[in-house]
Amino acid sequence: MESNINSEQAHPDAAKPTDTTNNNKDDPPPTVPDSSAAADGNDDASPAPHNHHSRSGHLLDDSSSSDLGNGADKDGSASSPDRNGDVSHDRPPPNLDEEIHLTLQTLSPDIDHFLITLSERKMVVSSQETLVGEMEEKKEHDEKQETEDKDEKNEDPISGEKEAGSREHKPDSEEAGPDDEGGKKEEEKEKQICKKRSTILMPEFVEKYVDLVDGKISDRDSSSDGKGGGGGGKWCLSPDDDASFMEIVNRFSRLASSLNEFRSDPDHAHLVNRIGSIHQRAMSYLEDEFGFLLQEHANQQPVQEPDSAGKSSTKAAETGEGGSPLPESQSKPEEEKESPYPGYSEETVTNLSKIASQMIAGGYESECCQVYMIVRRHALDETLIQSGFEKISIDDVQKMAWENLEREIPIMTSIIKECASIHFPKEHKLVHSVFSNYPSLSISLFSNLSRGILIQFLNFAEGVAMSKRSTEKLFKFLDMYETLRDGFAAIEGLYPEESESELKTEATTVKGRIGEAAINIFSDLEHSIKNDHGKTPVPGGAVHPLTRYTMNYLKYAFEYKSTLENVFRDHSKIERADSTSRPRFEGDSNQGGGGGDQDNNQSPFAGQLARIMDFLDQNLESKSQLYRDVSLCCIFMMNNGRYILQKIKSSPEIHCVMGDPWCRRKSSDLRNYHKGYQRETWSKLLGNLAQEGVQVHGKVSKTVLKERFKNFNIMFDEIHRTQSQWVVSDEQLQSELRVSIAAVVIPAYRAFLGRFSQYFTPGRQYEKYVKYQAEDIENCVEELFEGNASSIARRR
Numbered sequence: 115m116e117s118n119i120n121s122e123q124a125h126p127d128a129a130k131p132t133d134t135t136n137n138n139k140d141d142p143p144p145t146v147p148d149s150s151a152a153a154d155g156n157d158d159a160s161p162a163p164h165n166h167h168s169r170s171g172h173l174l175d176d177s178s179s180s181d182l183g184n185g186a187d188k189d190g191s192a193s194s195p196d197r198n199g200d201v202s203h204d205r206p207p208p209n210l211d212e213e214i215h216l217t218l219q220t221l222s223p224d225i226d227h228f229l230i231t232l233s234e235r236k237m238v239v240s241s242q243e244t245l246v247g248e249m250e251e252k253k254e255h256d257e258k259q260e261t262e263d264k265d266e267k268n269e270d271p272i273s274g275e276k277e278a279g280s281r282e283h284k285p286d287s288e289e290a291g292p293d294d295e296g297g298k299k300e301e302e303k304e305k306q307i308c309k310k311r312s313t314i315l316m317p318e319f320v321e322k323y324v325d326l327v328d329g330k331i332s333d334r335d336s337s338s339d340g341k342g343g344g345g346g347g348k349w350c351l352s353p354d355d356d357a358s359f360m361e362i363v364n365r366f367s368r369l370a371s372s373l374n375e376f377r378s379d380p381d382h383a384h385l386v387n388r389i390g391s392i393h394q395r396a397m398s399y400l401e402d403e404f405g406f407l408l409q410e411h412a413n414q415q416p417v418q419e420p421d422s423a424g425k426s427s428t429k430a431a432e433t434g435e436g437g438s439p440l441p442e443s444q445s446k447p448e449e450e451k452e453s454p455y456p457g458y459s460e461e462t463v464t465n466l467s468k469i470a471s472q473m474i475a476g477g478y479e480s481e482c483c484q485v486y487m488i489v490r491r492h493a494l495d496e497t498l499i500q501s502g503f504e505k506i507s508i509d510d511v512q513k514m515a516w517e518n519l520e521r522e523i524p525i526m527t528s529i530i531k532e533c534a535s536i537h538f539p540k541e542h543k544l545v546h547s548v549f550s551n552y553p554s555l556s557i558s559l560f561s562n563l564s565r566g567i568l569i570q571f572l573n574f575a576e577g578v579a580m581s582k583r584s585t586e587k588l589f590k591f592l593d594m595y596e597t598l599r600d601g602f603a604a605i606e607g608l609y610p611e612e613s614e615s616e617l618k619t620e621a622t623t624v625k626g627r628i629g630e631a632a633i634n635i636f637s638d639l640e641h642s643i644k645n646d647h648g649k650t651p652v653p654g655g656a657v658h659p660l661t662r663y664t665m666n667y668l669k670y671a672f673e674y675k676s677t678l679e680n681v682f683r684d685h686s687k688i689e690r691a692d693s694t695s696r697p698r699f700e701g702d703s704n705q706g707g708g709g710g711d712q713d714n715n716q717s718p719f720a721g722q723l724a725r726i727m728d729f730l731d732q733n734l735e736s737k738s739q740l741y742r743d744v745s746l747c748c749i750f751m752m753n754n755g756r757y758i759l760q761k762i763k764s765s766p767e768i769h770c771v772m773g774d775p776w777c778r779r780k781s782s783d784l785r786n787y788h789k790g791y792q793r794e795t796w797s798k799l800l801g802n803l804a805q806e807g808v809q810v811h812g813k814v815s816k817t818v819l820k821e822r823f824k825n826f827n828i829m830f831d832e833i834h835r836t837q838s839q840w841v842v843s844d845e846q847l848q849s850e851l852r853v854s855i856a857a858v859v860i861p862a863y864r865a866f867l868g869r870f871s872q873y874f875t876p877g878r879q880y881e882k883y884v885k886y887q888a889e890d891i892e893n894c895v896e897e898l899f900e901g902n903a904s905s906i907a908r909r910r
Contacts, residue, residue: 218330218362221323225365228317232372235314316382320369324385327366328392334359335399349403349465356465360472363396367476397478401485404469407462408489455547456493456540466548474552483559486548490563494537498567503529505570511577516587523578523590527597530571534601538564542608557610568605568617572624579627583635585642585667591632592674595681598625629681636678636722639667643729651740654841654901655750657757658737664730665761668723672767675719682718720771727772730758748791749840749899755784756847788854795833796858802826803866819870823883826863830886834894841901848899856895864888 349356370393376382377390455463473482495503502525511519542560549556575594581587602621609617643664652658671678716724734754741747759780762768769777802825808818842848867884874880886894 218323218326221319221326222361222365224317224319225323225369228320229365229368229372232314314376314379314382316385321385323369324389324392327362327396330359330362331392331396331399335395349407349469360468363400363472364475366393366396367472371477393476397473397476397481400469400473400476401478401481404466404473404482405485405489407466407469408486454540455544456537458544463544463547467550470548471551474549474555479555483555486545486559487562490541490544491566494541494563494567497537498529498533501525501529501532503567506574506577508573508577508580511574512581514581516581516584519578519581520590522574523594526571526574527593527601530568530597530601533564533567534604538605538608561609564605564608565617568602569620572620575624575628579624579631583631583638585635585638588632588635588671589674591628591635592677592681595625595628595632596674596677598628599677599680626684629685632678632681633685636671639664639726640729643726643733646733648737649740651737652750654839655741655746655753656841656901657753657843658734658750660733661730661754661757664726665758668726668768669761669765672765672771675767675771679717679719682722686718723768723771724776727758727776743836745791745795745837746840748787748794749842751787752784752791752847753842753844755780755787756844759784760844788851791851792854792858795837796855799826799829799833800858800862802829803862805866805869808870814870814873816873819873820883822866823885827883827885830891830894834897837898839901840899842899852895852898855898856892859895860888860891863891 366389370389373382373386373389377386379386458466470482470486473479504522506514506522514522541563545560545563546553546556549559575598578591578594598621602617602625606618606621643660646660648660734751738747738750741750759777762772762777762780802822808814808822810818842851863886867888871880871884874883
């Protein structure tokens with residue numbers, strides 16, 4: 115075994131590229147060809163396949179050979195270290211880039227073969243170490259077994275303790291005589307094996323290759339300093355040169371990695387350390403170029419996108435419309451929409467991917483990732499800042515006045531929608547393309563890049579959910595709920611399952627808090643209706659402000675109908691458990707909106723709406739009692755009932771939830787109020803026009819007739835004076851009331867007047883008692899319910 119190891123170490127495969135070695139001192143040194151032979155590359159005395167004179171001769175043309183002259187001898191000597199042992203380390207590398215390139219290309223097969231040799235040697239050494247370890251374990255086991263056997267033989271049943279005691283008092287030198295010597299031999303043997311294992315004959319072409327790579331890197335460094343001002347800029351100027359340089363760095367990285375285990379070997383420490391230093395310079399150069407490519411193209415991103423987003427967000431904040439996503443046609447230029455990357459061309463992404471792969475393979479993964487994160491995070495932050503993004507803590511959100519917070523919410527929701535639809539998909543595409551060979555790394559980078567923004571928004575949303583509740587905040591809360599639901603659903607698809615689960619849990623938690631706050635706000639509408647105990651009646655029986663507020667609030671809320679239904683459905687169990695989150699009136703279980711017979715199948719949101727409408731009806735009934743005039747009470751209920759019905763019918767969403775049966779019941783209530791008004795107002799007036807009682811003993815009593823006309827005039831004057839000040843804002847209802855009044859009063863008055871006016875003496879008596887003609891009555895009826903509607907705009 116030892117001889118095999120020595121043979122392996124004395125003749126490493128690294129020496130195979132040449133015909134002869136320097137190990138045999140008896141062999142005469144090879145004859146150095148003359149300059150012309152070196153220049154022409156015809157070295158007949160060296161037919162070995164790895165002869166560097168021969169390879170150089172085939173690669174160089176005649177003109178270059180004649181120009182090099184004696185320099186070809188030097189190059190040939192440097193390229194054939196195994197044939198010529200003296201290599202001048204002080205000689206500077208060739209100045210011509212072409213010669214460097216060709217020489218590097220010439221040495222590349224030798225370096226590749228040397229790397230293969232090192233790899234095979236490592237496998238052999240590993241096998242030897244395994245075998246030696248197994249032998250050691252077997253020896254220890256045999257020695258242990260032998261010791262146990264001796265103990266069993268020497269133990270005497272009677273005097274065993276004594277013998278053991280006597281053995282215990284023997285000197286240590288007597289205990290470990292031959293065994294101790296054997297152990298020392300084994301230790302010495304193991305040391306020799308370790309020494310041989312760390313020994314290698316370094317071919318001289320390795321140092322020559324290191325010199326050439328050093329010069330190549332220096333050339334690239336100086337070029338990039340001149341072009342890019344000391345921070346990159348050489349890349350992409352010559353794609354062929356870039357590819358050649360990348361191949362050189364790849365080979366050099368493998369060489370540095372393979373020789374790193376010999377860093378502690380005093381024979382090779384200097385060379386290995388130098389290789390490590392050059393490798394570090396190469397990686398530093400790639401790092402600069404990587405950052406330059408990222409930064410240069412990131413700075414070329416169009417600014418229209420964040421500008422338009424910022425304007426849309428600002429406008430949304432001013433108008434209070436922050437729920438709709440930005441139109442893509444307004445936020446993206448045409449050429450940008452076609453690019454899958456945020457400002458990078460396919461060629462640039464390909465170059466970035468090559469550099470990243472080389473840096474990671476060279477052991478500079480953290481540096482590569484750090485540069486990528488710094489550049490892309492800065493670029494993304496700049497884009498979002500131009501859109502109005504600000505980092506606001508939960509405490510800051512809770513301290514903000516609602517007016518300021520109301521402006522921030524649409525900006526934040528708009529930014530998250532942009533991230534979900536534009537920024538994050540592009541960043542996801544970019545990072546997975548640049549680090550295409552390292553999927554776990556690309557996942558980690560994208561997660562770190564995007565997660566900070568998402569957490570910032572989640573903190574903002576949580577702060578909003580913890581702010582003081584009020585009914586006017588509902589719609590902004592629903593905007594945030596929709597963003598958390600839809601925006602994060604799109605974003606979650608960009609993450610792997612394990613990361614998606616964690617992010618989804620956080621987003622679901624915050625979304626639940628926003629949803630619960632929205633339910634509480636919507637339920638607070640019941641409290642506001644129930645607690646509205648105003649004792650001042652609305653003049654003229656007009657629509658009450660509470661009715662207008664409630665119906666307009668509901669109409670706006672139903673623009674979020676599907677969202678509200680989802681919120682109530684998701685939180686129905688919480689609502690049932692927490693009575694404060696959804697208060698009910700007494701007897702609420704018997705009340706209902708919607709379809710009546712469909713109440714049992716009513717959704718939680720439909721039930722909530724029905725309760726609000728029932729609360730509103732009860733409140734209006736209570737407020738109608740503030741009017742002393744029963745007729746005005748009926749007008750008040752008709753005004754509010756018609757307003758509610760028209761609002762519901764004009765909103766398909768509300769009408770769908772409330773249902774036709776509810777609308778029919780409401781219409782029936784309005785007809786009853788109409789009948790009550792007719793009865794209270796005009797029935798008494800029409801009693802004066804009844805023919806019964808006018809004749810006494812078959813003759814018309816002028817006294818009774820005068821009393822009838824007099825009472826009619828007084829009552830009609832009062833009705834006209836009073837009810838012309840009443841308000842019926844709905845034109846259709848106003849017309850219906852006037853038509854119904856005229857249809858009852860005018861025919862009766864015309865008939866009464868036609869039959870009994872002849873009993874008055876023409877002149878003063880007639881004018882005294884017959885104050886109105888039928889046409890006058892009709893004109894007066896048309897003046898009813900005008901109120902101050904002509905001077906005040908009718909609010910719908």
